[in-house]
Amino acid sequence: MTEPAGLRERKKQRTREAISNAAINLFLEHGFDQVSVAQVAEVAEVSRRTLFAYFPTKESLVVHRFADHETESARMVRGRPEGRTPLEAIREHFLDGLDRRDPITGLSDVPEVLALYRMIFATPALLARMLELNQTAEEALAEALADTAAVRPGEARVAASAIVAVLWTLARENHRSVASGHSADEVFPQARAAAEEAFGLLEGGFGRLGVA
Structure with missing residues (x-):
C-alpha cells in the first residue's frame, strides 16, 4: 500500500529537519570546518547518499x-x-x-x-x-x-x-x-x-x- 502524498511529505520534512539539526549542533560544538559530512550523516543516522539527497552541499545544511x-x-x-x-x-x-x-x-x-x-x-x-x-x-x-x-x-x-x-x-x-x-x-x-x-x-x- 502506498503512503498518501501528504504523509510522505511530512516524513521527508521531519527527516530534513533531523539532518539539519544534527549538523548545526555538531557545527556549533566543533566548528563548521572541523565537522565532515560523514560525521553529520552518522549522527543523523542516515547514509551520505540520503543526506545529499536533501542537502546538495555542506553549506546548505545551515543556510x-x-x-x-x-x-x-x-x-x-x-x-x-x-x-x-x-x-x-x-x-x-x-x-x-x-x-x-x-x-x-x-x-x-x-x-x-x-x-x-x-x-x-x-x-x-x-x-x-x-x-x-x-x-x-x-x-x-x-x-x-x-x-x-x-x-x-x-x-x-x-x-x-x-x-x-x-x-x-x-x-x-x-x-x-x-x-x-x-x-x-x-x-x-x-x-x-x-x-x-x-x-x-x-x-x-x-x-x-x-x-x-
Missing part, C-alpha cells in the same frame, strides 16, 4: 534555514494591497519583523539564533552562501517589480539591488548590537530608527516606483 526568505521581498511586492507602493510594502514587512524580533532582521537574542549567526559570519564558506541567497533575492525582487509594478527592467534591477543591500546591512548591524551583549529589546529603538532612516533614503530614489 537552508534562511532559504524561505530568498523571495520574501518579492512576495511582499506581488501581494501588496492596492494603493501601496512596492517600497512601502517591503518597509512595513521589515518593521513588522523588528516588532516580532524575527531572526531574519538580526534583532534576536535567542541563544541558538545568536550562535547560528556568529558561525555564519565567522565562516567564509557560509557567508559566501548567504550572499548567494541575497543575489537570488535581488533577482526575484527585480522580476516582481518589473512584472507587477510596471517598472522598467533596468530600474527594477537597480532598485532591487539597493533594497536587498539595505535589508542585509540593517540585519547585520542589528546582529552586531545584540551580539555585543545587549538584549533585543534594548536594541529595538535604535534598530527601528535605523530602518526608518534607511527606508527614507530609499524613498528618495525608489519611492515612486510602481506608482501610476
Whole structure:
C-alpha cells in the first residue's frame, strides 16, 4: 500500500529537519570546518547518499534555514494591497519583523539564533552562501517589480539591488548590537530608527516606483 502524498511529505520534512539539526549542533560544538559530512550523516543516522539527497552541499545544511526568505521581498511586492507602493510594502514587512524580533532582521537574542549567526559570519564558506541567497533575492525582487509594478527592467534591477543591500546591512548591524551583549529589546529603538532612516533614503530614489 502506498503512503498518501501528504504523509510522505511530512516524513521527508521531519527527516530534513533531523539532518539539519544534527549538523548545526555538531557545527556549533566543533566548528563548521572541523565537522565532515560523514560525521553529520552518522549522527543523523542516515547514509551520505540520503543526506545529499536533501542537502546538495555542506553549506546548505545551515543556510537552508534562511532559504524561505530568498523571495520574501518579492512576495511582499506581488501581494501588496492596492494603493501601496512596492517600497512601502517591503518597509512595513521589515518593521513588522523588528516588532516580532524575527531572526531574519538580526534583532534576536535567542541563544541558538545568536550562535547560528556568529558561525555564519565567522565562516567564509557560509557567508559566501548567504550572499548567494541575497543575489537570488535581488533577482526575484527585480522580476516582481518589473512584472507587477510596471517598472522598467533596468530600474527594477537597480532598485532591487539597493533594497536587498539595505535589508542585509540593517540585519547585520542589528546582529552586531545584540551580539555585543545587549538584549533585543534594548536594541529595538535604535534598530527601528535605523530602518526608518534607511527606508527614507530609499524613498528618495525608489519611492515612486510602481506608482501610476
